[in-house]
Amino acid sequence: MKITGTLVNYFFHCKRQCWLHGNRVNLEDNSELVQIGKQLHKIKSEKSKSGEVAIDSIKIDRINGEYLIEYKKSDADIKAASWQVLYYLLVLKRKGIDKKGKLICMEKNKEVKKVFEIVLTKSVESILVNLEEEIKEFIMTKDIPPFEYEPKCRKCAYYSYCVI
Numbered sequence: 001m002k003i004t005g006t007l008v009n010y011f012f013h014c015k016r017q018c019w020l021h022g023n024r025v026n027l028e029d030n031s032e033l034v035q036i037g038k039q040l041h042k043i044k045s046e047k048s049k050s051g052e053v054a055i056d057s058i059k060i061d062r063i064n065g066e067y068l069i070e071y072k073k074s075d076a077d078i079k080a081a082s083w084q085v086l087y088y089l090l091v092l093k094r095k096g097i098d099k100k101g102k103l104i105c106m107e108k109n110k111e112v113k114k115v116f117e118i119v120l121t122k123s124v125e126s127i128l129v130n131l132e133e134e135i136k137e138f139i140m141t142k143d144i145p146p147f148e149y150e151p152k153c154r155k156c157a158y159y160s161y162c163v164i
């Protein structure tokens with residue numbers, strides 16, 4: 001199976017979400033929040049010169065000069081989003097393209113958006129190589145991780161699946 005940036009993000013955000021998405025339990029088309037995020041990506045990509053870039057199993061929002069840019073609708077889980085960007089940087093590097101990452105969080109009703117610069121180092125590269133295998137094995141396990149309610153569940157596309 002191919003690892004995607006979304007799977008990497010979910011692996012850090014919620015293991016159960018990663019497992020569900022990896023096993024193609026897809027409820028995201030029904031989620032209003034996911035649709036808002038997708039529209040934000042679309043608008044930003046249309047405004048950019050280069051637009052969304054698809055390479056192998058990943059889709060990058062935008063490449064601008066020395067930066068790969070990923071847009072998020074909030075900074076609710078910077079750690080997960082940062083690993084997603086790092087994974088994109090690794091995929092690009094394997095193609096001989098060296099970039100730095102920029103994570104741009106569009107905060108609702110806030111004028112100042114948060115921008116994080118992300119750099120792929122050698123040590124992070126080797127963590128990501130191991131992580132790819134770890135995620136593959138994790139998704140292939142038979143048992144779905146148990147549900148434990150957390151505040152982040154309220155905004156999750158799998159909320160009804162997990163809670164009801």
Ligand code: SF4
Binds near residue numbers: 015017150153159163
């Ligand atoms: S509802 Fe909560 S436990 Fe279920 S997939 Fe979403 S974040 Fe994970």
